[in-house]
Amino acid sequence: MIENLNDRQLEAATNLDGPMLVLAGAGSGKTRVLTTKVAYLLDQKDISPKNILAITFTNKAAKEMKERIFNLIGREAFLIQISTFHSFGLKLLKENYELLGYESNFTILDADDSLTVIKKIMKEQGIDSNKYNYRAIRSSISDNKNEMVSVSEYEKFVYTDYDKVVYEVYKEYENSLKRSNAIDFDDLLLLPIKLFSEHKEVLEKYQEQYKYVFIDEYQDTNKPQYLMSKMISAKYKNITVVGDNDQAIFTWRGADYKNILNFEKDYPDAKVVILDENYRSTKTILKAANNVIKNNKIRKEKNLWTNNEEGPLIKYYKAFDEKDESGFVVKEIKKLIDDGINPNEICVLYRANAQSRNVEEAFLQSNISYRIVGSYAFYNRKEIKDLIAYLKLVHNEKDDVSLLRVINYPKRGIGSKSIENLAIESKNNNCSMYEAISGGKEEFKKIIELLKKEKDKMSLTDFVDLVLDKTGIKESLKNEHTLEADIRLENLEEFKSITKNVEEADGIVSLEDFLDELSLVSDASENQKEDEDKVTLMTMHAVKGLEFDYVFVVGVEEGLFPHLNSMNSEEELEEERRLCYVAITRARKKLYIINSRSRLLYGKVSSNVPSRFIAEIGDDLLEQEKKESIFTKKINREEMITNNDLKPGDLVKHEKYGNGVVLNIEGKIATISFTKNGVKKLLKDHKAIKKVQMEV
DNA sequence: ACTGTTCGATTTTTT
């Protein structure tokens, strides 16, 4: 198994004991090293697979690691604890909930659920939502939790009015979750640490169990994750961490890449291995990545190199608008598929989830089958969330968030006034809203009680059917007779096919296990069959750790990538650049970069200039695609372009004066030099002036 | 007290 490893990889994979830091550049075979090391460990040492803990960053990565270890050692691989920090945290909570004061059927709130709780609290406290944005308050609370600042500790840091609001909401938020027997995503990391700190004997048990610990993507660990790694490996100190500070893209979520830089301080006797030979990409792709990342100032110099062939130039296409952009992507992907390329080897990357729609529509029209990985997908649809809320409520009746979502859906004549009263009642009795139900709302309670009785008598899929039936969801959608309602019904059917898939794969599935999986996975693609040949669509964040032969990056424009919201500081900009580095290094054979002069996004048309990252890649690595698509033949391109944002250097065409170039803009006046008519000062927004694209 | 309609604001990235 250790054949074919290079010297450094071999060194990393065979030094089994003690702390080790593996600085692994993109595509340098770090997953290979990790999986080999695990297999070698089991071969050499007298330990059980159950003594190994391996933490990855995404569920997808965990799944892949399991498969690769399975290929090396067979079925024993499934006994190894391989999971994300969050699912490992959940496992710890499932095993120790009493010690932390929870009941066994606790609910996990996702980010949307947390927001609902926060909205409710802010309304109750009479906080003006125009002055204090719900989302801002939520992220402040989450930031505190990720920095491990508790409510009582935060009280000491309250200075401004804003702090005061955050404090009050934070306090009530924590109380409210406790009343609902609920935890949020941050708690999945925080509660295990609380458990370990307060119950040394429990910590010791886990230290004894997980004698060997592996942490992937260590540069993206936040404080609780860092602590969890440290605590659990403190006894034997057999901890191997792998990462690359050039790929730190989650600092906005509290991740601190200094964790990886400080590893040698934490463990002075740590062995350090640097993997800098890239086996994945062509020389061209790697050069592009290096050209981009070297612009970062806060960075440890590093030189990733490859012996792979030069490979084709990066294809660069400047589109007119988002339709032209997706048209180009479709055209190129069709070419690849016609050449016999498997669609599984193609992926399309974007900065924001909202961009997926544009590509999706083009794929639908041209019958390219695709899968979308990401949070705007299936589970975020209203009808699916409604159904899940019922399931969650059946599982944990104290789940106020779910109750609020469905108590009046479908309409049962329970309006805001009744709900308000219910909330007051529950507050007064310090109980959940469900427990406070009385009078006219009993009908709702009866439905839930009935479902509770039935849930263990049938398969999960049948139970979902029963829920749709008894709650009246199905009926109310059927009665709508609109296209929208039909789509919602179809999605609910799709949900049943997911539960069916899960049941077929895992045998009988309990509601609890299914809900756990839902809240951690939050992505339908994980539960879909993966054996079909499909092009993958996802964000650049989600693609971390994966690789494809052909990678398309769309929307490479200033404002979108780097994102406008990330242009406030040099640090944020450097993180965008690392994201660009991650995106580029996903490609094995060929990279495509596409941007658009104008695009419709979030219901608005915006016009953007090409991203600075394209200039950083450098012209000599780019091959610009000429506009020869059907699109140009149909539409007079000059009509496509508005003159609303003339800048010095732009080429223009004037109805009377002909072609010219903009020399200067002062307020509304543009100074333009015309080829045949000399320099003129004109109103820049005059309709006689049209901006002309610069290339052929 | 609940329902329906309209208008306006709002959307980075994830476990």
Place this chain on the structure above:
DNA sequence: ATCGAACAGT
């Protein structure tokens, strides 16, 4: 597109 607030109607 979706959600919430505000208002009018039942």
